Amino acid sequence: MEEAATAASACTLCAPHLPLGPRPIHQLHARARILITSQAPGTKAHLSGIPFEDASGERLRDWLGLGRDIFYDPTKLAILPMGLCYPGRLPRGGDCPPRPECAPLWHPRVLPRFTDLRLRLLVGSYAVRFVLGTKVPLSQRVARYAEALPAHFPLPHPSWRTLVWAKRNPWFDAEVIPALRREVERALAD
Numbered sequence: 001m002e003e004a005a006t007a008a009s010a011c012t013l014c015a016p017h018l019p020l021g022p023r024p025i026h027q028l029h030a031r032a033r034i035l036i037t038s039q040a041p042g043t044k045a046h047l048s049g050i051p052f053e054d055a056s057g058e059r060l061r062d063w064l065g066l067g068r069d070i071f072y073d074p075t076k077l078a079i080l081p082m083g084l085c086y087p088g089r090l091p092r093g094g095d096c097p098p099r100p101e102c103a104p105l106w107h108p109r110v111l112p113r114f115t116d117l118r119l120r121l122l123v124g125s126y127a128v129r130f131v132l133g134t135k136v137p138l139s140q141r142v143a144r145y146a147e148a149l150p151a152h153f154p155l156p157h158p159s160w161r162t163l164v165w166a167k168r169n170p171w172f173d174a175e176v177i178p179a180l181r182r183e184v185e186r187a188l189a190d
């Protein structure tokens, strides 16, 4: 895993498309039990080099029922986004999609190196579509999370927009979050 992680950290493949330049961000260890496949780092993560070091990260840790100690322990939890570098801003606001070159390049090189992976969290529509396909809309995928178990757990991106969505879909907090915490606990149990 170390070799793949070092190679990913040195990647500059889509440098001409990255307004702040390449800074691949991941958290990888062969013995990780849980893998988060998220979208792409934001500007805060780009500057700090730490994934989910923002309000979205706080929300995600709350959903998972995990403190920072376990979340940032690479032997327990790995993070491999769909795009490892900050992709820039859209003219109408919001971040650009993850660079399309990234996941097809790095996921096949990294995934086989996990030795005890028990659960992959697919966070946001790009990760959900890449792994589970495009036929089912994200809300339905999340509502029918049990169909993806035990290997995958589809989730919305933990941005502030999801708070509005969750208010309209109260089953998310009532049913999906407790199930998610159970699966996380199962994956981390010895």
Ligand code: SF4
Pocket (backbone or CB within 6 Å): 008, 011, 012, 013, 014, 015, 022, 023, 024, 083, 084, 085, 099, 101, 102, 103, 105
């Ligand atoms: S986004 Fe991915 S493919 Fe592009 S430079 Fe960063 S690590 Fe390489």
